[in-house]
Amino acid sequence: MPIVDAQPGPFAFDPDSTALVVIDMQRDFLMPGGFGESLGNDVSQLRRTIEPLAALMTAWRGAGLPIIHTREGHLPDLSDCPPAKLNRGAPSMRIGDPGAFGRILIRGEYGHDIVDELQPLPGETVVDKPGKGAFYATDLSEILDKLGTKSLIVTGVTTEVCVHTTVREANDRGYECLVLADCVGSYFPEFQHVGLKMIAAQGGIFGWVASSPSVIAAIQ
Numbered sequence: 001m002p003i004v005d006a007q008p009g010p011f012a013f014d015p016d017s018t019a020l021v022v023i024d025m026q027r028d029f030l031m032p033g034g035f036g037e038s039l040g041n042d043v044s045q046l047r048r049t050i051e052p053l054a055a056l057m058t059a060w061r062g063a064g065l066p067i068i069h070t071r072e073g074h075l076p077d078l079s080d081c082p083p084a085k086l087n088r089g090a091p092s093m094r095i096g097d098p099g100a101f102g103r104i105l106i107r108g109e110y111g112h113d114i115v116d117e118l119q120p121l122p123g124e125t126v127v128d129k130p131g132k133g134a135f136y137a138t139d140l141s142e143i144l145d146k147l148g149t150k151s152l153i154v155t156g157v158t159t160e161v162c163v164h165t166t167v168r169e170a171n172d173r174g175y176e177c178l179v180l181a182d183c184v185g186s187y188f189p190e191f192q193h194v195g196l197k198m199i200a201a202q203g204g205i206f207g208w209v210a211s212s213p214s215v216i217a218a219i220q
């Protein structure tokens with residue numbers, strides 16, 4: 001059983017029952033000129049995850065293990081977007097408004113899709129989610145059950161929002177979660193720091209934290 005050096009202690013996982021989850025690596029969040037940057041965010045804080053994540057995905061695919069990509073977004077008629085979420089961005093930039101890369105966070109738009117460097121391969125699972133957590137209003141549980149998944153390696157953006165929400169949901173559903181510090185990103189360095197600490201605190205209250213080279217080494 002591969003073992004990864006992690007916080008708060010070693011993380012052991014069976015690759016045959018482990019999935020790599022790549023959360024919301026979408027152009028709307030990561031691209032210069034896009035939605036995230038237009039809100040005043042520093043996208044370089046997210047973009048630093050692209051290179052290590054690409055290397056991890058290559059190794060993960062090379063080992064024949066499953067990758068699950070997620071995208072946060074909504075139907076074009078916004079019927080799956082609660083008013084409380086929609087109105088949060090008013091009046092400047094709201095979900096569904098025209099942005100530099102199409103309507104913001106709307107399924108099918110260029111900005112809603114995953115950045116070129118991390119595009120899913122044909123046959124890989126892409127879960128479209130209307131919420132922050134990847135389990136809410138999706139069939140992720142059923143997908144993981146079919147794969148026989150017990151452990152998740154969690155990556156993506158943003159650390160304190162969709163990564164955290166998904167890890168908390170997964171933890172409550174009985175999954176062991178390892179979050180990779182170099183493959184998750186926040187626009188806010190202090191949230192990145194504290195967000196990771198919160199996961200591994202109190203003996204790993206939501207999971208473990210490690211870095212991608214140790215996972216790559218463990219599966220080779």
Ligand code: C5J
Binds near residue numbers: 161
């Ligand atoms: C946000 C996300 N931050 N993927 N989405 O709205 O974390």
